[in-house]
Amino acid sequence: MANPWRQRFLGWARPRAPEALPAHIDRHRVYVLPTPFGGFIGALLATMLLGALNYNNNPALLLGFLLAAAVHNSFVRAHLNLSGLRLLALQAEPVAAGTALHLHCLVQGDGRRDRPALLLDCDHIAAGAALHGADAQRVAVQWTPAHRGWQQPPRIRVQTRFPLGLAVAWCYFWPRAQVLVYPRAERNPPPLPSAVGLGSAQAQHGRGDELHHLRDYRNGDPLRDVAWKSSARAGQLLVREYEQPIANEMSLIWPATHGLAHEARISRLAAWVDMAEQQQRHYCLQLPQRQIAAGRGPAHRHACLRALAELGNA
């Protein structure tokens, strides 16, 4: 379908607005069209029937009508494969905007028949399902949200080519639901801001002032780090090694991203949260109207990213 047509169809297709769960597919909401293969068979059938009618070739006509009726029934069966379907629940683990999110759909048949060969999709990648009787099944449908925050998931298309592949029947679930989407993390973020209150110059040197230990000289070590007295004693060149005092608790603060655009600041903070989590450091997050006390671990990360996701637009 050409894109403007597709948009027009989507504006008209049911459901036209998100709906409360559980959603039920009735016959008004199932659309059926021939597949390209169905079109091929249809053309073949039309030729055969026209020829048989022209020649009044009765056995050919009988066979043609038989095939036509079977094709027609396959359209009906494709329709029936979907009508009566239910979406009971929708659940999704939050991910960052721009990455694939799995919408876990709990779909159920109404027990009137088996429903094989269902394909569910949002974007492009379809997930298969086959329902037996009134069984419910969890299907993970991929969706790549573009924006952070609480998002309404798009329509989920369920389609089937059962039984003969001549017809494709499809319908839409559009659950009224809010799915949390984390902000997109900045791709190559600058290193984490160093501990609270440190001057910028020292932070740039990257060296602390507490002597930690001595080690062997390596090519390239600055000469001023060489511990001459100890070297003389030991008979070989030793170098002083300093330890940078790392703040156990670090603050990711909104003003630290000063100078960037609003969304870029959020992206950077989100990236820093991930970095801090990777480096297993305690961190707190300070946002204009919210503060999250220091912490670590998935729950803390979730709280931070959620706070970032929920930030208003500038």
Place this chain on the structure above:
Amino acid sequence: MRDQRLPGNIRTACLLAAALAALPLLRLTPLWLAALLLATGVIAALSSRERPWPLLLRLLLTIALSALVVIASDFRFGRDTACALLLAMLALKVAEVRGLRDARSLAGFALFATFAAFLQDQGPITLLLALPALAFTLDAFAQLAAAQAGDGTAIAWQSRLRSAGGRLALAVPLALAGFWLFPRMGTPIWGVPENAVSKTGISGRMSPGDWLDVLSDDSPAFRVRFDGPEPPRRHLYWRGPVLWNFDGRAWLPEQRMRSAKPAQLIAGEQRYQYELTLEPTEKRYLFALDWPLQTPQNGHLAADLSPYADAPLRALSRYTMRASSDALIEPQLPAAHRQLALDLPPGFNPRTRVLATQWRREGATDGEMIQRALAWINTDFSYNLAAPPLGRHSVDEFLYETRTGFCEHFSSSFVFLMRAGGVPARVVTGYVGGYRNPVGAYWVIQQSDAHAWAEVWLPQRGWVRVDPTAAVAPERVFERYQRDSGIGSFGGALAPMLNVSDWLRRGWNDLVLSYDVARQQLLLQAMGVKPEQSWQGIAVFVVVALLMLALTLLWLARRQTQPLAPVLRAWRRLVRRFERAGLARARHESARRYGERIARQWPGIASQIRSLSQRFTNWRYAQATLAPEQSDALTRDLNRMRPPHRASSQSGDVS
């Protein structure tokens, strides 16, 4: 669409479906070609399993096979050539079936071959072969769709067959509504292309020795049902094309006769009425019992009273006719007709010409000429299908040298002799006699009943039929059904079967093949539709089709409950048996408790029922731990368990 590679079993299913779909047409192609194409298909199927044949090889084979087919049909392009080409393409297509698209196009085009088969033969066997082809093709479609949906679970072939059969059965109501009521075309928009190689049959041309293939062909030419009295066997001359022109070698019809007004006919007392169902011949020749009193519905009578169809007969055609066996034909012979009926090519058969003039000089009248010729033929000639070939002076050679032959030789020579003697005469081709099928009381006339005889014109008597062959071998002509071939030939054991099978074939012709726009109108009239209002007919079709649709939808949309597991069904039956025997089971009662109560009531079977209820409980709650054989055994044992009869249970109590 990404063209994924098909799993082997689905590819096999597609190839099988295509083979079945091609079978009806393959059956109708010449044997050597069918064998060649089949071999090509099988080799292609086996050798291309891993990778398709290279393009160059496919291209070369396509060209080679096409060339072979075209050469085999003598460079004439007809329906049969097209069918053979279609089969060749299908056989080669097999070599490149790997993915979904190839498999689908193969199965689709193979269906086309099934339809093409009906252009060649509309018999019940073709339809019987076509039905499984359709079922298997639908099954192949279903499997391809499942493969496309990524559902690779193999389904047992029994259940696949069942669902394919179900699909066809479900299509029947709608198909029948369409078949009977879909508006038919009165006249075709375009004609059926002809076959390059024609069937055997009366060809409108006769030269001695031509008809051997016709006379050995036992396929039916037409069937006749008389309405009222049936004529005696010796009057059963089915008159076809009349041949006027002799070119020294062959007898041919006179084209001017076709469009001229039929000759004057004064009907006699002896009249018959009959309905004739003619198998398709691709030609325009019709056949009518001597002498036709009316024109057939689908054709006209020529000036020599031979019936011709308005269009080549490409489908079964049927017409009713009246005949008068003792009619007077053309009492006044027009000069042009007389001249035609006496014309002989110069420079052929001098001895016969001399003989005829000599008979005339001896003072023979027209009638005596005929008598003398017949008497001579009767004494000195013999009937033999294995007649030696004749040279340039065919009549001379036959009359003076070989003196053995069959109807062509006799009629050709007789007419030549008559014309040479100044008696107007012509050759008539057609069929004689037939076989009366006691099942169904109708006549079937086979190709091997083909015959040629003569007609001579006599003053006051008009055209008179003279059959010189009958003078030699009347039993050959009239008792033809006792010959060594044909339906009646097997005598005892097989004859009833052959009778019934031909009767069935006739029923097929009546019920299926001859259903056309006229019969449809009759059917609609029976429903109260006036023929002049065509919208009513369409309305009837729509209403009936909708009814059938509703029926189909009801069936399709029915609740398809899960089939009960056999063990569960067996257990429920067992409970019902014991409830009938007087021990009701409470709804909350578990299987083991109910079993225990049974055991207490019937101590004779206590141990068995305890073990059974325990096994059933195990099955119910730990099914995964049981092997399928154990479940089957449980079903069997549950089904065998019966409550003991009152007497035996009492005796059990006593013991």
